[in-house]
Amino acid sequence: MDNIVLLDTSVGSLNKGDDIIMKCVREHLTEITKEDYVLTLPTHLAPFHWYQVVRGSNRVKLYSNAKYKFVGGSNLLTMDMLTHFPQWNINLFNYQPLKGSILVGVGAGKGTKIKRYTKMLYKKVLSHDYMHSVRDERTKSFVEDMGLKAINTGCATLWSLTPDFCLQIPKHKATSVVFTLTFHARHKESDQLLINVLQKNYEKIYFWIQDKEDLHYFHTLDNIEGIQIVSPTLAAYEKILSQDIDYIGTRLHGGIYAMRHKKRAIIIGIDERARGMGETYNLNQLDRREMSQLETTIHSAITTDVKLDLKRINTWLQQFRQVNTSDIELLFRGAQ
Structure with a gap:
């Protein structure tokens, strides 16, 4: 039995969307990790102090010598690691035990030009043997510009949404709805319209808190009487999703997670990331600038037809099914 390290982006995160991402990452890595021992380390928090690395303790060596080191998705990569x-x-003094890390559905944050120090650090810590799974074409170019191999598999939260699975998602309106808001991208006029439309068209309305500040923002809006608050945990959200219910809201991963529970979802596109993923993967998305169409959309028959490149996902997984790294380049070329 080998050790496998999973770098967890949900530890220390302020956003429960990272919990969604990591739950999906764990699920889709099961076939790779099921015979091994999985060790977890955080990404948002420093995994080691520099003196622990310098001392070369046995505990640090356990992580350093792991068979694989997977890094869970989210907007993990940045243009400037000196932020x-x-x-x-991580930094130049504590990254060494994580050398050879492999990205799983990871995206890159804002910016166009990577800083020299950042590029050097990523080239040191990321695997040069395995191809990395990235969320979009922009991140693919970002990784390839560093001389590493990457394949656009999309976010791991999408990987279950195959054509057969999507056929099981209802097309028509439910009697209840769960919605989300996004405090850091708030727009009172649009968000108030969202609440008003939901109050008019659904018998029961639930509000799931994906970020603590979302609740504070919710209480600044009007017409919220009778709306039931859902605790900011995946367990509470999953319980709500176990009933006949729609999802409508501005939280992208809240919507995707609802789809994974076979619920009809209308994602309100509020930024370029959400709009880009919506267009790329054919998510049922309504741009915030078109909120006047929300009521009509709710009463329309909505077909869920997520456009995944299953060949790319399988190609990325296949490199761990056969450990011979000399074959990885052939797999990579076949997926392009």
């Missing part, structure tokens, strides 16, 4: 709080909290 005050990078999503991946």
